[in-house]
Amino acid sequence: MREKILSVIEQNARIDIKELAVILGMEEIDVANELKAMEEEGVICGYHTMIDWDKTSIDKVSALIEVRVTPQRGQGFDTIAERIYQYPEVSAVYLISGGFDLLVSIEGKSLKEVSLFVSDKLSTLETVLSTATHFILKKYKDHGIVLSKKKTDERESFMP
Amino acid sequence: MRNPLSDEVVKIKPSGIRKFFDIVAVMKDAISLGVGEPDFDTPWHIRDEGIYSLEKGKTFYTSNSGLKELREEICIYTKRKYGVSYEWDKEVIITVGGSEAIDIGLRAMLNPGDEVLIPQPSYVSYEPCTVLAGGKPVIIDLKAENEFRLTAKELLDVITDKTKVLILPFPNNPTGAIMEEKDLIEIAKVCVEKDIFVMSDEIYAELTYKGRHVSIASLPGMKERTILINGFSKAFAMTGWRLGYACGPSEIIAQMTKIHQFCIMCAPTTSQYAAIEALKNGDEDVEKMRQSYDQRRRFLLNAFKEMGLECFEPFGAFYVFPCIKEFGMTSDEFATRFLEEEKVAAVPGTAFGDSGEGYLRISYAYSLDRLKLAMERMARFVNKLREEKAEK
Incomplete structure (x- = not known):
């Protein structure tokens, strides 16, 4: 459960708890408690913003x-x-x-x-x-994110 | 001048989604939920192997059936994942995507008038490929109350003396339905009893969100009557590489290889080298992508629930198939208005057969942010339609 939460918030720290619970198929209260516990234990050390x-x-x-x-x-x-x-x-x-x-x-x-x-x-x-x-x-790349280049969706918009 | 065309080909209906394509092409900031391919790039180590093969000058034809090493890896993979053992030299052929395997498989098996059972809603190629191979398509309309799974009763109801092949398209595009082992056992019994062959299109097998995918070929008495079709497009995000394969009884594979030899020669060499790497070292990538899809799947189901929109929970592929019957319009009308009024493109269920009427295929091969935006627009649209209906 912790791993799943961490893998999501590592990519998106701003996701709200409700949404986090929905996409992981968990109860909101459990997610909130787990986040709090991980903050207290120092597993989660902070939330940062990637800035170019x-x-x-x-x-x-x-x-x-x-x-x-x-x-x-x-x-x-x-x-x-x-x-x-x-x-x-x-x-x-x-x-x-x-x-x-x-x-x-x-x-x-x-x-x-x-x-x-x-x-x-x-x-x-x-x-x-x-x-x-x-x-x-x-x-060029920082924290797993490629800076400067923004990817566009080049896929065909309709495909059976 | 004489008519230059084949009557049989002219009769085939063009895909119903062309019109949407034209609307969206000239529309600014439309959000498409209409694609049928992953949003991920092919994992780098796989692309790298493709590039490396080019650097080494591996630019020749391979044997007609495909590289030995790739066929061997496929056999290891089907054994490891689904518990089905194939012989690499007689029972495997590498094709240009799963699509080619469907086509040459049907051509290798059908005689004029043979009936092919096609459960729908399903992928668009089974019916035309059957017709072009001289077979007669017999449609089985899958039902929402069965979560769009195929039941033994539905199967028995349409079997005749002419029935030769059952197409089994699960996990399913467009519904996202899966067939679990208990469901497959019932189908397998009927197939053995009635002596029917199965073409099992398992291209979405890796994208299963409830237990492990079970292949019908792994059930007793089924391997010898099943053509198992799979490929690299969906599992490894390799759509553009055009690579798939079929495994099955050597006598069928031999005839498929003959057709393949004359019309294709061999599948793209670069793609085959990349695919070896995918099978050897791609498990982790597949799992990561699967988890992302699963998160988006949950997000969409929750969004529909909040909108009060009816939708069964699909456990496979990357599609959800919500019901729009409450609005009293056809899938086509709904999709057209949704696109014109909210600039969101989704595919009407009818593009996958008449039994898709009243449903919409929504793909979640998009980032969560994108899906979030689309669902905001959908909620607004749904409310508007309900208000319109209340006024009437």
């Missing part, structure tokens, strides 16, 4: 930063990750396998702002060994 900022007049710059760090005894990467994710500029932090340790996603108003954040805040943390900044030039 390029289509607005608001300037946004985002970058992915590879960070190499020295893991700390007894704490591994957790302490340094926690230091990094406190900054509001940071939208995501992942511990990853491969040639570096953390992948940090940053959003700012301009290239300068992001660069300054990396040079002033991130690189200066004592356990950070090195950083490599990759500015995002164009988003």
